[in-house]
Amino acid sequence: MKLLIKNGKVIDPANHIKGIVMDVLVQNGKIKNLAKKIEDKEAEVVDATDKIVVPGLIDMHTHLREPGREDEETIKTGTQAAAAGGFTSIACMANTDPVIDNQSIVKFVLAKAKKEGIVNVFPVGGVTKGLKGEELTEIGELWEAGVVALSDDGEPIVHAQVMRRALEYSKMFKLPIITHCEDKNLSNEGVMNEGLVSTILGLKGIPREAEEVMVARDIILTQMAEGNLHIAHVSTAGALKLIKEAKKKGIKITCEVTPHHFTLTEEEVESFDTNTKMNPPLRSAVDLKAIKQGLKEGIIDIIATDHAPHSFEEKNVEYDYAPFGIVGLETAFPLVFTNLVKTGVLSLEEAIAKMTIKPASIIGVDKGTLTKGKEADITIIDPNKEWTVDVNKFFSKSKNSPYHNRKLKGKVVATIVKGKIVYRD
Amino acid sequence: MLLKSKHLLGIEELTFEEINLILDTANSFKEVLTRPIKKVPALRGKTIVNLFFEPSTRTRTSFELAAKRLSADVVNISPSTSSVVKGESLSDTVKNMEAMNIDIIIVRHSTPGAPHLIARTVQSSVINAGDGAHEHPTQALLDLFTIREKKGKIKNLNVAIIGDIAHSRVARSNIWGLTKMGAKVTLVAPPTLIPKGVEKLEVKISYSIEEVIKNADVIMLLRIQRERQKKNLFPSVREYAHFFGLDRERLEKAPENVIIMHPGPLNRGVEISDEVADSVCSVILEQVSNGLAVRMAVLYLLAGAGRKL
Numbered sequence: 001m002k003l004l005i006k007n008g009k010v011i012d013p014a015n016h017i018k019g020i021v022m023d024v025l026v027q028n029g030k031i032k033n034l035a036k037k038i039e040d041k042e043a044e045v046v047d048a049t050d051k052i053v054v055p056g057l058i059d060m061h062t063h064l065r066e067p068g069r070e071d072e073e074t075i076k077t078g079t080q081a082a083a084a085g086g087f088t089s090i091a092c093m094a095n096t097d098p099v100i101d102n103q104s105i106v107k108f109v110l111a112k113a114k115k116e117g118i119v120n121v122f123p124v125g126g127v128t129k130g131l132k133g134e135e136l137t138e139i140g141e142l143w144e145a146g147v148v149a150l151s152d153d154g155e156p157i158v159h160a161q162v163m164r165r166a167l168e169y170s171k172m173f174k175l176p177i178i179t180h181c182e183d184k185n186l187s188n189e190g191v192m193n194e195g196l197v198s199t200i201l202g203l204k205g206i207p208r209e210a211e212e213v214m215v216a217r218d219i220i221l222t223q224m225a226e227g228n229l230h231i232a233h234v235s236t237a238g239a240l241k242l243i244k245e246a247k248k249k250g251i252k253i254t255c256e257v258t259p260h261h262f263t264l265t266e267e268e269v270e271s272f273d274t275n276t277k278m279n280p281p282l283r284s285a286v287d288l289k290a291i292k293q294g295l296k297e298g299i300i301d302i303i304a305t306d307h308a309p310h311s312f313e314e315k316n317v318e319y320d321y322a323p324f325g326i327v328g329l330e331t332a333f334p335l336v337f338t339n340l341v342k343t344g345v346l347s348l349e350e351a352i353a354k355m356t357i358k359p360a361s362i363i364g365v366d367k368g369t370l371t372k373g374k375e376a377d378i379t380i381i382d383p384n385k386e387w388t389v390d391v392n393k394f395f396s397k398s399k400n401s402p403y404h405n406r407k408l409k410g411k412v413v414a415t416i417v418k419g420k421i422v423y424r425d
Numbered sequence: 426m427l428l429k430s431k432h433l434l435g436i437e438e439l440t441f442e443e444i445n446l447i448l449d450t451a452n453s454f455k456e457v458l459t460r461p462i463k464k465v466p467a468l469r470g471k472t473i474v475n476l477f478f479e480p481s482t483r484t485r486t487s488f489e490l491a492a493k494r495l496s497a498d499v500v501n502i503s504p505s506t507s508s509v510v511k512g513e514s515l516s517d518t519v520k521n522m523e524a525m526n527i528d529i530i531i532v533r534h535s536t537p538g539a540p541h542l543i544a545r546t547v548q549s550s551v552i553n554a555g556d557g558a559h560e561h562p563t564q565a566l567l568d569l570f571t572i573r574e575k576k577g578k579i580k581n582l583n584v585a586i587i588g589d590i591a592h593s594r595v596a597r598s599n600i601w602g603l604t605k606m607g608a609k610v611t612l613v614a615p616p617t618l619i620p621k622g623v624e625k626l627e628v629k630i631s632y633s634i635e636e637v638i639k640n641a642d643v644i645m646l647l648r649i650q651r652e653r654q655k656k657n658l659f660p661s662v663r664e665y666a667h668f669f670g671l672d673r674e675r676l677e678k679a680p681e682n683v684i685i686m687h688p689g690p691l692n693r694g695v696e697i698s699d700e701v702a703d704s705v706c707s708v709i710l711e712q713v714s715n716g717l718a719v720r721m722a723v724l725y726l727l728a729g730a731g732r733k734l
Contacts, residue, residue, distance in 0.1 A: 139660055
């Protein structure tokens with residue numbers, strides 16, 4: 001089984017290839033060769049002229065809703081959405097029902113993914129049982145079963161002592177803890193960013209400090225425990241400042257931002273469209289600017305989607321009552337391309353690095369490169385294609401996206417996982 | 426030669442020479458324990474009180490027998506049957522004993538420093554039989570005695586101490602004792618059970634039993650308390666046993682002459698499997714026998730040996 005991707009502009013940050021037109025030969029699911037001109041009569045040819053060829057994208061923050069809410073998303077549909085977005089690997093969060101807090105659920109997810117998933121699925125295990133924030137999960141057993149990280153995401157870990165012990169204990173297995181930073185007392189039932197807009201709209205606000213207080217706490221605890229911290233969905237300028245200082249001190253932390261946090265601000269909520277409701281919420285223009293700056297300076301390590309499917313019935317209610325979250329797998333790369341690359345915030349290589357080799361290294365998987373001999377996970381992008389987002393064409397079961405009808409530039413035209421084409425535009 | 430202090434409160438303050446003196450003295454008392462009449466008159470007429478605020482099988486029996494074998498008179502006091510239940514303070518309790526001319530008070534207490542408080546309060550000699558997580562000197566001494574007897578030496582041996590180091594007085598006393606005697610100590614436990622700063626005591630730290638076991642001359646196992654699970658120090662006893670329990674499979678990776686030690690009581694199936702506990706490498710019961718000789722030596726050196734009380 002051979003695949004020959006011809007004439008594409010190859011970008012592979014891990015191997016310092018910054019846009020050289022090359023052919024890529026895939027054989028038996030692995031990358032066989034990259035060279036200026038490859039001929040192989042047995043190979044299926046994929047014409048990548050004027051296209052960009054990159055390592056398959058990796059999303060470290062996806063919510064697949066299986067087990068428990070298969071009406072919103074299954075491992076099958078979630079991986080189809082991932083493939084359509086150019087993602088060949090996803091790490092799925094633990095807040096399913098039941099929660100991924102023991103090895104049997106890990107094994108269930110892996111088995112389902114092997115049977116029905118079309119991209120690589122790496123489970124994230126819960127830090128605490130039931131994500132209740134009280135008792136540590138059997139972290140060693142979760143590690144043996146195959147989790148790549150630990151997270152109670154959806155929920156913050158309220159008790160500092162629990163977070164401390166988690167950071168200390170998980171060190172043994174070199175598992176990062178992905179933290180959802182939110183002081184629930186401060187966020188206090190808020191539904192959008194606290195500020196002038198929330199005041200005008202009369203909606204309860206989630207202050208920036210709710211995030212920043214816990215970012216500060218978790219940074220200090222990480223230093224204390226000498227553990228491994230990854231801060232999920234950073235959304236405020238203040239949080240970025242804390243992270244910048246921590247990194248200067250050499251504390252081992254990484255962090256991510258989502259595309260909605262560098263493309264949308266709190267003004268979007270004026271429509272009361274619940275597809276503008278997520279946690280952490282859309283913030284102000286100042287925060288958005290800081291995020292772009294943070295990406296540029298390298299304070300922000302990766303871009304992740306926080307893909308959070310919700311059923312139409314659940315989202316189609318009053319703003320106060322709707323659940324938090326939007327889908328993101330199928331719009332992530334085009335948003336990155338349109339709003340970061342085309343605007344000069346990041347070069348294409350930098351953007352690709354933040355979606356390939358960097359997340360791969362955080363979760364410790366041998367992916368995110370086009371190195372010879374590695375599994376052939378490859379994404380082909382048309383950088384010139386202009387298109388309009390249509391949520392009804394989404395592969396995801398859920399359509400809760402604020403980007404419906406948005407015009408974007410750049411589209412994934414083919415996604416290859418282990419040498420097999422799993423998505424074609 | 427005598428011990429410098431009239432108390433035995435910890436190993437931290439003992440010198441290399443003092444430890445050797447105790448071990449050599451214990452050697453001669455071990456012989457006494459093989460005689461048909463296991464008694465010597467060394468402490469005749471002396472009075473010893475066992476003041477045990479925490480449960481104990483080995484230590485208390487061992488001290489009581491040691492005192493009796495030396496012909497001393499022994500009184501056992503436990504708080505539940507004393508006026509401590511009426512709220513009498515530790516200070517008052519021991520002052521009352523002093524009024525009855527007690528020569529030695531042996532105390533086990535759940536909080537560190539209790540023996541030191543007693544030593545400040547009365548004229549009697551005080552022996553620490555375990556104060557909270559602080560020290561358990563006679564345990565470390567009998568451990569050193571056992572190692573020296575089985576291996577012929579202590580210096581340069583690789584000793585692995587595996588278990589809940591953070592809460593263990595046995596670990597602390599042994600760290601002092603072993604390092605003073607020149608052994609190479611490695612602590613093995615999940616990071617949550619390694620106390621802060623301990624690496625400054627000239628010990629190595631490892632989170633992997635596999636890494637340490639292949640070179641271990643002595644493996645010292647510590648009991649895991651199930652209550653610690655509630656404090657998130659480890660997620661479950663099962664997980665602890667899976668990653669840190671010494672079972673036959675792991676033991677096979679150790680050098681042939683390794684000795685397995687445990688201060689007791691054993692949590693069979695947790696830190697130690699039945700097979701290992703009952704194997705030829707285990708010296709656990711010998712530790713108990715040696716404990717008797719070592720405690721006789723300590724009592725003798727503090728109250729016999731020409732020391733006027």
